[in-house]
């Protein structure tokens with residue numbers, strides 16, 4: 001006996017065509033950003049132990065990566081540099097011949113259509129591994145602003161299309177905007193790591209970039225993961241200082257934060273699904289506990305559903321592949 005049930009949500013789940021017709025989230029390759037590591041030296045494509053499938057690339061081999069990206073239709077990258085020398089103040093970050101600057105010049109010359117975002121931070125360049133200039137054991141906020149502004153300017157001069165400060169100093173968006181404008185880079189947008197938590201999910205990245213702090217942790221500048229009101233304060237400040245895009249980081253465990261930021265502010269919001277998220281999926285798949293590509297596709301869609309306009313992920317090419325195959329989209 002059939003019951004009289006007027007509303008049967010299962011009706012719209014009956015076939016593939018119908019399910020895809022009523023989908024609430026649509027995703028596109030245009031919003032994917034692929035992060036990668038570029039290192040000094042020649043002929044290097046070195047796999048990162050804690051991030052299988054991700055590599056440290058020397059500039060002379062980048063064309064292999066860029067061909068792969070364009071085959072997948074991924075148009076944007078986020079570049080991290082691994083210098084061969086570090087010092088107390090991280091001077092390699094703004095050097096004209098720094099690793100990021102060299103990589104940018106190469107990419108802009110050979111792959112002008114790729115959109116290059118650069119991570120602006122000091123931790124890969126300082127001998128102590130902290131994201132700024134030290135005063136004793138404390139990262140001095142205002143001294144750090146000067147070097148961040150110089151670094152962002154040197155990226156713009158070398159060809160960056162957008163800069164992304166990830167240091168979490170107070171006032172850094174304002175300091176960078178002022179420096180860029182003073183040098184007539186009015187049209188270089190800033191994607192602010194506005195809501196960056198102090199997170200154990202960055203573990204594999206620090207191995208990849210050799211950027212773990214040599215003492216202490218980053219809790220005096222990155223956010224406490226117990227907090228969400230603070231995320232709203234940080235985002236509001238960044239907009240008032242000139243940020244064009246807000247970012248929430250990490251991804252997976254922080255989607256409530258993303259949704260709140262998206263509802264509250266009228267700016268594009270990026271989500272950074274970080275190294276630890278990538279490595280967990282890889283490890284689970286390697287053990288045979290989960291199906292890698294199904295989990296990758298599902299988590300990507302969920303990140304967009306939660307509100308991401310832009311997704312920064314080491315799985316960008318695989319996600320593009322899943323979109324091409326019609327598995328998600």
Ligand code: PBG
Pocket residue numbers: 119121123131166167201202203204205206273274275276
């Ligand atoms: C630099 C920076 C980090 C990440 C992005 N930019 C590391 C950190 O803050 O310790 C992490 C990205 C990832 O884990 O994939 N400050």
